[in-house]
Amino acid sequence: MTRPTRADLNTLRHHNRQVIVDIMRRYGSLSRAELARLTRLSKVTVSEVVDDLVAEGYLRAVGLGTADMGRKPMLMAFKESAGFVLGIEVAPRIVRLIVTDLMGDIVATFEESVVAAAGDDLIRALCALISKARNHLPQSRYGLMAVGIAISGWVDFAQGVVVAAPNMTWAPLALQERLASCVHVPIIVDNEANAALAYEHGHGILRDVDHAVYLSVGYGLGSGMLMNGAVYRGHKGMAGEMGHMVLDPAGPLCTCGNHGCWEMYSSEKALQRMMSGCTPALTVNEGDLTHWAIQQARQGAPCARQALRAVGRSLGQGIINIANLLNPQTLVVGNGMVEAWEFLEPEMMAVLSQAGLSATTQDLIVTPSPHYQDAAVRGAAALACDAVIARI
């Protein structure tokens, strides 16, 4: 039998640390004996790892547990405030930033309007916002540990490059590399629908679901796919751009260069186009459009009602295609247009119920995201948090 190498031992040690950190984050507080039982590691190994993690500031003693006889055991807990991460969402008109601890609890929130005509403008704006957030970090041992960024567009996940963002003018942009000039911690860049999906799967309504699709219906239409419990990213991390499936080659021109993309019928952009001839005429900025349309529709304005219903029907038609292609258990609708759910849902469901005998739509659960406005930014923070935990 060959002796284990130093590399083997380091791998084993890292694995044991990861197992213990994972259990501690899930269970709250545990004694060393309970940890040994749950992890099936030896008591000696558990004690060694726990002592290291306490010395490094990732675990802390939180008091004595109970015992039938003999000494009461010391309970340990994960120290969520050992450091902090930033989650950032770059949307077409706005940048949102949250600061979370290592359990994903939000400790500060920032928002800034951004009209980035060039990549340089965006990098400058992000660096300024990150610096501002840094000044608001609570005292901690490690300070800022990672930054996660969710962005509306095609993202090369492995390289941290925004390859194209049809609703923004500055792409392509090597975001990870460019931000390294002002941020000296790991930076993770992902598509906003993937980030939102990852959040819902890890912490939200998809926690016990293995096959799901997240539709991000905002100014554009993005999507993320969960297959066998993992986010499906495709060859270069850019899978899931369902909003750019061409439905009608003779349809309106999309920002991606094609005509008649699904996004042109199922998004705020579609709503804007459909309501351009409405009376009263549009009097609001793009960002407030959905809200304005809902107010008009609630007051009975036929044009706003028709436009919202048309978006709902188009969503339903696309969802039938998704159901037939991927057979998800749950389809979550998120982002800004969820605010109009009362108008979208009846039309969507009417289309789905008329889908004939399609077995894929009969059991499909279609639900709005309870975190629809901030799932992407929370997802960005969760990606950053995962990167930190993986390095412990």
Ligand SMILES: [Zn+2]
């Ligand atoms: Zn398109």
